[in-house]
Amino acid sequence: MKKLFFIACILLSQKSFALEFAKYPIELSSGEGVNVVIAPTTDKKQALVKVTGINHDIDGIVFLTDLKPHGSNKAYKYTYDGSQRSLVSVEEGYRCCSYTLYIPDTRDGTYLSKKEESNPAIVEDLKAQYDQQLNKGTQAKLAKFNREKHLGYQQKNIAAANNEIDKQCGLKINTNVNWEGIDDENLKKYAVGSFCAQVANEMAYMCEKDQSFKNDIAQFNAIECKFTNELKLRKNGNTLIFKTAPKAANQRQFIESYLLNL
8 A cells, every 4th residue: 555655645646747836936035045846736735845955865866746725824745655645835925925934853943045046947947856856766765754763762762761771779670562564544643652651750759759669569570561552560470561552641650650569
């Protein structure tokens, strides 16, 4: 199904030049080296968008975007890392628009100002670049979910929690996750590492409050986390089996109550 999805995306993208583009592009700049060019279609529903001057893998790539609602405003949206993202938002005001660039994996937007004059030759140049990159599969590669990158983020959360137990409790209790059992949808949607690190983080917090608590958990050498639809915590020898459910409420209180009653 995923392969069919990306093939469909490419086929739809290849129809882009059956669309009519406006003669003049929109040229934007941050004033600090970040530049964006937008070539909208005449019906203003889509646009080719290229960002340059950023230290990111989307730099210099031309995306065929859709202009869609973005809160109370609109944004040029594209598919990146397995999900639809807003690339440039457009806020319409009294004197038309203000623009904000959203770079993937960063928190804050970059505000852009519009140049008064634009070069119509840019539109044809964007179309040529887009076609060349499309044939190489550049956009399709960036659209695909990067599982290894997301695993890296989540595994860092687990490692940090394990280190915190060592620091606060003086104990080696490692949290283990069967990452192969976590599908892409859950990995995209939830901070699996943060959910699974909750027991370790609570242990460290309770040791920090009361050093005698480490005697209660010294019996354990591992936490086995399972990402499920139920919230459950139980002992199995020297291992704590933790089932975490992303939609379950008050997980920290649940874990604390269990640990206090060991």
